[in-house]
Amino acid sequence: MFSCKILLTNRRHILQTTICRAASIAKGNAAIDKRATAVQKPPMQQEHHSSGNGSFDSVLSATAVIFGGSLLTYLITEKIKNDSAKIYAKEVSLDEIRKAHDAVRKDLPEYTMDEIVKHNSPSSGIWVTYGVGVYDITKFVPKHPGSDKVMLAAGGAIDPFWHIFQQHNTEEVLSLLESFRIGNLRPDDVVGTKDLHDPWSTEPKRHPILKPATLKPFNAEPPASILVDSFVTPTQFFYVRNHLPVPDVDVKSYELELENEKTGKGKTIHFKDILNYPKHSVTATIMCGGNRRSEMMDVKPIKGLPWGAAAVGNAEWSGAKLCDVLRDMGVREGDDEGHVQFEGLDTDPTSTPYGASIPLAKAMDPRGDVILAYEMNGQPLNRDHGYPIRVIVPGVVGSRNVKWLGKIVVSRNESTSHWQQNDYKSFSPSTDWDTVDFKTAPAIQNMPVTSAICTPATGEKLAGKDGFVTVKGYAWSGGGSAIVRVDVSADGGKTWTVAKLDETEKGTGPGRHWSWSLWSADVPVKPGQKGAVEILSKAVDSNYNTQPESFTNIWNLRGVVGNAYSRVKVTIN
């Protein structure tokens, strides 16, 4: 079996530790760090209906944290170049894949893990193993996004990573990997995945209305038509965006680490300590940064989950005000330079948690309404939405609304998390994966104004009633801006009907409009107009920002902040 080696470099240390840990768990050994203690593996006690958590972006970006992700990225880029196909490769079973990689190539030499470990830098060459295969990916690494992260896996096995990020289990990824093959791993050194703990075994159940884009991690949205049925989205219909296995947290042993880098002080608090703060409720829409990506993909392929327009929901969240907690951490009023970093209890195979940060000024603003939520729609958070504690950052992209909160750090710096630094950013349409420099763009915080037509759906056949068709949808703008108008057209923008704002929040004050507006419009169709009709919607927010007309000029390689006009094509009978 695989021998556990502790190397001198930190990253290698983390990787190897994790591999050891995965094996340990599988063998029933005690978990090896505090986080592993907090996050329990036994069967769930709390089996809510699962529901979406409004948070992050793409599975692919998540996986780009580690080598496997970059390989997938590469493969997809190649695939796009080759056939302009959609990004999702055909899934094959893990067993099939393992079979292929368990095959010894007799034309190639055998290596021991001791030898492979030495190839962990560009100068020595970058080798990895998967199954019995040994691969030299030196040439692959520097050209592609996330290459810094690739080095975590350099000189070791990628099996534990891909055991979690199972979307790598495709013919395409494996074919590409095989093209880098240089040898066979000594059988005794092969990492047996059958011995690894299955991190997906304790996933919560979800409502069948949620259409999964990926199952592991679970990412799913409801049909858009259901969104306009209620101003507050029922929890079980709320989209779910997970990057990693859902941690199973026991609230009795739950700990929230607090650290203030400015003062050098820290402490640990428990669930009941959070309950002791004054309870604050805020109704807020949470939207995935990649919401409506599928529409942007029609311009040009994009790496990322092909979200429709329903990676968004509006809920009432209740919890402690973050500013109250921060004050108790020694943050003073007006001392608002810097950031508040959040870490989740969901971790990757290197024990790196999901992470994000928001500006300290937003966190400390009493009108910013940032809370450490323990309730959603009047019930305890369910596991998919961050049980027991999730940060709710109204007006801000879902990815900063960190779930399963494990740690808060007040810092002069943003989170160093991959998702803060190398994802959830947007670029010029002319920036591609060969030219992108993630440092040149700010991490998305406030989201732009958008609207979407939820009903009718593209392809529907309608009877134009009395010369009108009824159109319904939502509109929302980040940063606390209100929606002041939605215009709808069925004649390509020659005439616009001002929609009725059916449900919108009242009395929250300027800059504090966190909820979407649901709207409806009876849009005239020309007398006798039959056949294909395209219906457009565009929203205007209280800053009088409006949506760009098409996705063409806002296309970006991550497929985020896609807020062009909503367009559905229907047939009038």
Added chain:
Amino acid sequence: MFSCKILLTNRRHILQTTICRAASIAKGNAAIDKRATAVQKPPMQQEHHSSGNGSFDSVLSATAVIFGGSLLTYLITEKIKNDSAKIYAKEVSLDEIRKAHDAVRKDLPEYTMDEIVKHNSPSSGIWVTYGVGVYDITKFVPKHPGSDKVMLAAGGAIDPFWHIFQQHNTEEVLSLLESFRIGNLRPDDVVGTKDLHDPWSTEPKRHPILKPATLKPFNAEPPASILVDSFVTPTQFFYVRNHLPVPDVDVKSYELELENEKTGKGKTIHFKDILNYPKHSVTATIMCGGNRRSEMMDVKPIKGLPWGAAAVGNAEWSGAKLCDVLRDMGVREGDDEGHVQFEGLDTDPTSTPYGASIPLAKAMDPRGDVILAYEMNGQPLNRDHGYPIRVIVPGVVGSRNVKWLGKIVVSRNESTSHWQQNDYKSFSPSTDWDTVDFKTAPAIQNMPVTSAICTPATGEKLAGKDGFVTVKGYAWSGGGSAIVRVDVSADGGKTWTVAKLDETEKGTGPGRHWSWSLWSADVPVKPGQKGAVEILSKAVDSNYNTQPESFTNIWNLRGVVGNAYSRVKVTIN
């Protein structure tokens, strides 16, 4: 001469008082109210080079406050319908106009002012006089915008109004008015404008670089190319937007009235009291709500000044924080529901001051940086920019940055000013003057993201140097959002060059970016590309809002918040 009548209705009272007052001033009598005392008529002591003040919108909307404006509005609407011409009618001299209206029409009866005064309502008919002409405008009034304001002039002379709003002195306006003629005014009752004080006699001198759109009131912008020369716009080049004659204020007798409707308390403070507050400086861009209207006019005619892209400037403003003053007025932290109303010392013939309001939450936000400015670019404000005190509301449309500040009112309500209620709002492209209801739209506060190409200008002939053309401009977003990127294209958006942000503010923190960013880009032109080339720019702000592609779908009847892509057409030699 005209006989001074005090009627029972308030508005009539104001009108007649003003007419009396205008006559009084002309006769050298003492001014009749406190405001008239504060605003002096003697020759200016302080003769700065004049420079723009970043404030309001259209002369036409200003004049719509009174009857004359509505008439002009009507005329323009008709003109647009008839020949789609631009809005500005040919100017004729006041003397010529007076001559025409001094002509008695022997085919029509004579009326006394006593008779005319009775015709001051729809039920009795709405009559006005101008020169010796008597006009029945009953049918004109209800159909057109500002009809509430028309009633101020009902049953009286419009001469004093048009003496100030001299843009009515056109053949077109007079022809329309003449079509409503029903009689001749008794010679003794005619309002002699020669006896009226000339409110324009003490206007400051302005720098010749400012190209006036109108002289009285003075509205002018510099050439756009000059804007990109410096991050801080020199005061003398800063656009000027005046609605009314510039008041000539003696700082020694200057009084600022403070009123808190919530507490019922009020007081008056003086210039030195404002100096006693801690001095706060903020570098902020101020932009006219109608900036770039001329581009929107290319879609369809609009009533309003045909501003180019230079009704904007960036300056350092210094003064007292408004929140400090409000606290001394009894406004408590967190009690931020409601509005802060401002009144200028510039008044119309009914003694109605220019007015506007902002949300109290913005005013009280210590990060909102609202100040009562007495300095611009290190010098005392000049007269065109609001000497001695102007409100600076960073991130907010120019029209709320009230100049010549005379009064501050903390209120549960917005300003009732015409400019707050019936102007500086935007509507659907399908809303016209027949269907508009100003109550349905919020008053513009924060401005949307925009950019403009300042050089080259449309029509320029360029030598594409090494296959590139150099493009420069500004980008700005209201509400404290930063500019994060500007994309420039010379091939219709097929490829985009990311501009270099040459000058942009640093270290102001999230939500507190008040200044524009100046940018430049070397944009590739195709090898051998000659002839007409259209260059586009679009900015992205820190909320990832971006500009709409064209003005077509953001066209609005007031021509405000025009933030579509900037497009200049040049010739490559």
